[in-house]
Amino acid sequence: MRTQRRREFLQESVIALGLASTAAAARAAEPVVKPEDLKPAEDALRVAVVGVRGRGMDHIQGFQRLAGAKIVAICDADETMIGPAMKAITERNGAAPTYYQDLRKLLENKEIDAVSLAMPNHWHALGTIWACQAGKDVYVEKPASYSVVEGRKMIEAAEKYKRIVQVGTQCRSHKGIQDAMEYLHSGKLGEVFMAKGLCYKPRGSIGHKPDSPVPAGLDYNLWCGPAEMKPYNANRIHYNWHWMWNTGNGDLGNQGVHQMDLARWGLNKNEFPKAVSSSGGRFSYTDDGETPNTQTVQLEFDKSLLQFEVRGLGTNEEQGVRVGDIFYGTEGILAISSYTTWQVFRGPQLEKGPGGSGGGDHFQNFLDAVKARDPKILNTNVREGHLSAAYCHLGNIAYRLGRKLHIDPGTESFLNDPEANAMLGRASRPEFQIPAQV
Numbered sequence: 001m002r003t004q005r006r007r008e009f010l011q012e013s014v015i016a017l018g019l020a021s022t023a024a025a026a027r028a029a030e031p032v033v034k035p036e037d038l039k040p041a042e043d044a045l046r047v048a049v050v051g052v053r054g055r056g057m058d059h060i061q062g063f064q065r066l067a068g069a070k071i072v073a074i075c076d077a078d079e080t081m082i083g084p085a086m087k088a089i090t091e092r093n094g095a096a097p098t099y100y101q102d103l104r105k106l107l108e109n110k111e112i113d114a115v116s117l118a119m120p121n122h123w124h125a126l127g128t129i130w131a132c133q134a135g136k137d138v139y140v141e142k143p144a145s146y147s148v149v150e151g152r153k154m155i156e157a158a159e160k161y162k163r164i165v166q167v168g169t170q171c172r173s174h175k176g177i178q179d180a181m182e183y184l185h186s187g188k189l190g191e192v193f194m195a196k197g198l199c200y201k202p203r204g205s206i207g208h209k210p211d212s213p214v215p216a217g218l219d220y221n222l223w224c225g226p227a228e229m230k231p232y233n234a235n236r237i238h239y240n241w242h243w244m245w246n247t248g249n250g251d252l253g254n255q256g257v258h259q260m261d262l263a264r265w266g267l268n269k270n271e272f273p274k275a276v277s278s279s280g281g282r283f284s285y286t287d288d289g290e291t292p293n294t295q296t297v298q299l300e301f302d303k304s305l306l307q308f309e310v311r312g313l314g315t316n317e318e319q320g321v322r323v324g325d326i327f328y329g330t331e332g333i334l335a336i337s338s339y340t341t342w343q344v345f346r347g348p349q350l351e352k353g354p355g356g357s358g359g360g361d362h363f364q365n366f367l368d369a370v371k372a373r374d375p376k377i378l379n380t381n382v383r384e385g386h387l388s389a390a391y392c393h394l395g396n397i398a399y400r401l402g403r404k405l406h407i408d409p410g411t412e413s414f415l416n417d418p419e420a421n422a423m424l425g426r427a428s429r430p431e432f433q434i435p436a437q438v
Contacts, residue, residue: 041067045370046113048073048097048106050127052085053238055141056118060085062363063116064092069367073112075100078237080217101219103127107134114164114370117141122227122247125150126428128165128382129438132157137164139366143249143257144385148393148412149425150434151386157438158375158382166366166378167385169261171339173365175358177262180334180342183354184266189344190330195267196307197259199251200322203293203312205285206243209235226428235288243289245400250291251310253392255323261380261388262325262336263306270387272409273299273306278399284313297395308395319345397423 045068049059052074063069071089074097076082082099090096100106106115107130114137117127125145131138138158144167145151158165171177184192211231214220220232227246230236242248252260280295293312298305319326320343325336332346332353344353362379369377390412397420398405406415414420428434 044068044070045367046070046072046111047116048075048100048109048112048114049085049116049118050075050103050106051117051119051123051141052076053078053081054118057084057088059116059118059139059141059363060088062361064088066361066364066367068371069363071097073098073100073106073109075103075106077101077220077223078218080215102222103130107131107136110135112136114138120223120241120247121146121249121253122241123225125154126226126432126434128154129157129435132161132163132165133438135161135163137366137370139166139168139363140385141168142261142385143253143389143392144382145389145393146247146249147423147425148390151382151389152412153434153438154382155386160438164366164370164373164375164378165382165385166362166369167380167382167388168362169258169380169385169388170360170362171258171262172265172379172384173360173362174340175360176340176342176356177336178360179356179358180336181262181265183342183344184327184329184334185268189327189332189334192267192304192327192329194305194307194328195263196309196318196326196328197256197263198309198311198318198321198324198326199256199259200309200311200315200317201251201255202314203243203251205287206235206240206289207287209233209288224429226432226434229429233288240289243291245290248291249392249396250295251293251312252291252295252297252308252395253389256308256310257388257392258339259323259325260308260391261384263308263327264388264391266325266327266334267301267304267306269301269304269306272387272390272407272412273301273394274409275300275404275406276394276398277404278395279402280310280399291396292399295395295399297398299391299394306391319350393424 047063047069049056063071074085115131116139118141124140128138128140211233214232242254276299278297280292282293295310297308319335321335321337327334334344336342340359341357343355346353365379375381405420408415
């Protein structure tokens with residue numbers, strides 16, 4: 001075992017402190033729950049939360065603070081994970097929610113109005129499409145999709161079945177970030193020619209674990225769903241699935257999609273880039289993980305550049321940012337250093353200019369859109385979510401192929417590159433197939 005040096009310990013402690021501050025700022029942006037809001041209204045939207053470990057508990061908290069919503073059901077392929085969710089919902093509603101292990105059974109329940117999907121990435125598209133077909137509105141976690149083709153299918157489903165689909169890049173509902181974007185788009189920073197997304201988040205080794213029998217309570221077939229059903233391994237499920245290409249998209253598509261979304265928004269890009277390149281690796285340790293812990297991505301447009309960097313090992317910060325974005329204009333730079341905070345630095349000396357902070361409620365924004373039956377109210381509609389996720393997917397494809405790729409933005413496909421185009425989607429297992437036509 002490697003002994004940790006004092007310098008490394010101090011460096012990692014500083015990183016952890018910075019990330020704790022970022023998380024605290026994000027929590028501070030959430031509205032305070034008022035006593036009168038603890039019980040749902042009689043006409044509340046009836047919501048089912050799917051995937052209740054980790055982020056799913058945040059979905060439960062998010063909907064429980066809204067008087068206009070009531071969680072009536074939960075779903076998780078792993079029955080051993082549902083205890084905290086059942087307790088939290090029962091305490092609020094005075095009655096336990098209905099539990100389903102199979103999403104398909106839940107979607108048959110016509111008493112459910114909307115589903116909130118916090119499953120692993122490989123389930124996002126299929127869960128959204130099935131829910132739209134069942135007449136449910138959808139709040140789906142980021143990234144919107146596991147692959148580019150899946151994102152397109154999600155758009156088709158939302159439009160065909162006239163469903164409200166919100167993607168969980170919640171920074172778009174925060175006033176501080178909205179103000180930053182207004183400043184960028186006003187021209188006060190001059191011509192914005194480059195954006196850089198930063199995901200400097202420590203990711204330690206997950207080690208090695210042997211394949212083993214499926215534990216009691218877990219329906220592993222359901223958990224795998226559209227992904228290849230590899231032998232059960234504890235390192236392939238609960239959170240570590242992020243670092244497996246079969247189910248996740250690395251930190252570029254995990255934490256990084258938030259920052260990719262803001263970089264794209266700031267540059268006013270609503271189309272694919274004309275070229276993408278990426279390099280990196282899984283450095284410093286050897287474990288079961290497959291995705292890079294260190295990665296750079298470059299997305300090229302005619303008059304601007306979008307750079308992205310993942311640093312999962314010890315590192316410095318840039319202009320006060322570890323997890324955020326920096327925008328470069330001819331009159332200065334604008335730094336977004338958290339989910340809520342921005343600051344302008346003007347001129348050659350980067351003197352402090354305007355800045356601000358402010359939170360919001362992405363779940364409330366979804367509820368407002370559902371009540372009005374108006375997708376224009378959404379701060380992250382399914383097309384916005386698709387594009388931001390797709391930028392991450394393009395970077396990962398370039399990384400895995402190890403070469404620069406040229407793109408036709410009109411068709412959202414690679415130019416003269418069948419191997420790269422094959423990676424825009426994937427063949428799903430027959431019983432969990434993404435439908436060719438939704």
